[in-house]
Amino acid sequence: MNVLVVEDDIELNQFIQKGLQSEGIGVSVAYDGIIGRSLINEHQYDVVVLDVNMPGMNGYDLCRFVKQNWPAIPVIMLTALSSLDNKVMGFESGADDYLAKPFAFKELVFRLKALARRHPSRAPLPKRLELLNLVVDTESHQVWRAGERISLTAREYALLEYLLINQGKVISRIDLLENVWDVHFNTNTNVVDVYVNYLRRKVDHIEPKLIHTVFGVGYLMKAEP
Template identity: 85%
Template sequence: MHVLVVEDDAEVSQFIQKGLTSEGIGVSAAYDGVIGRSMINEHQYDVVVLDVNMPGMNGYDLCRFVKQNWPAIPVIMLTALGSLENKVMGFESGADDYLAKPFAFKELVFRLKALARRHPARAPLPQRLELLDLVVDTSSHQVWRADERVTLTAREYALLEYLLLRQGKVVSRAELLENVWDVHFNTNTNVVDVYVNYLRRKIDRVEPKLIHTIFGVGFILKAEP
């Protein structure tokens, strides 16, 4: 799961980002509505968390923008404006949920996961994913590296596809367990590391290496060392 938090209060935003990361949830942040709109245009998110009072574009307008263009993306309004009138405005703008500040962080996580489960991935996959000379055909699940066909198991392919869709971003082990293995609880299994090594043997037999370990955090698929 990858969440976009659009919140102009840096302290609140950093608190949410730190907490979500510790839960193994991917998170990106924007500090005003205009930047948030630009990021939504460029990336696919599983849930969007919006503050209401923000410079550039307020949360209600940004929520309307999201729902007009990607109606299946769930939106949580997260704001100090907790009156019934404000909640009605939030829901009328298209919000799927509304959480007033101050809030219990565990409740935010619960609501995020519940919304993500009810709203599976919306956008169809691009037919072709690429990074340098690594090419993946998502319709046939065929993979090439340096113009040579690479044979992967179903799980290896799912792992590679997930990393490619998030290329350039660090992906935690917990996020991979949740999205590739459908494991939604803490576990001491090393299955992620085992399969990353399987992938490395097949994908990174040539230079440059594409799969990198970020120690203590997770993995990243990128062209640079």
């Protein structure tokens, strides 16, 4: 596993670097967002770890950059900003996981390995995903329905892309939580249903409806009623 750590606290950055290396994990480090962006452009990483408040480019913007260009690379936000609003901003930026400081180093290692397992190096997505008159450009993350451009948040896009990749299959809420939100434990959250409703308002305002509820199971994306 090869990890990039973008953290402007030099002491903490070096601590993480040494700790990960002792676990046999390859590590590159950057001390500001601009250098981090350059490294991401030049090298391939299995996971990217981002602080939020950094000089040059903050973690939210850098996360958006990663997800716009390499959506398969998982990102974990590692920051002292631990409020719910901050976490929402992190996930809306496309983060796959969020760990607040102070943190237990073993937990960081566990989360990195879990992300790497969940997002192994895999064949690239096709450039276009299509279902009836819905078209998704997986490189630019642009979406159209019947020729109309649809604006989605990073999380809405990730949800739509996952449903489209698995079109014709019933996807459970747990599956969506694990693969779109990277939540790997039982939870009573209704975030999946909330975001499916967001998507429906934007994507299914044109007939026929493409996102279907399979009651008691999950969701299904298909062109037929």
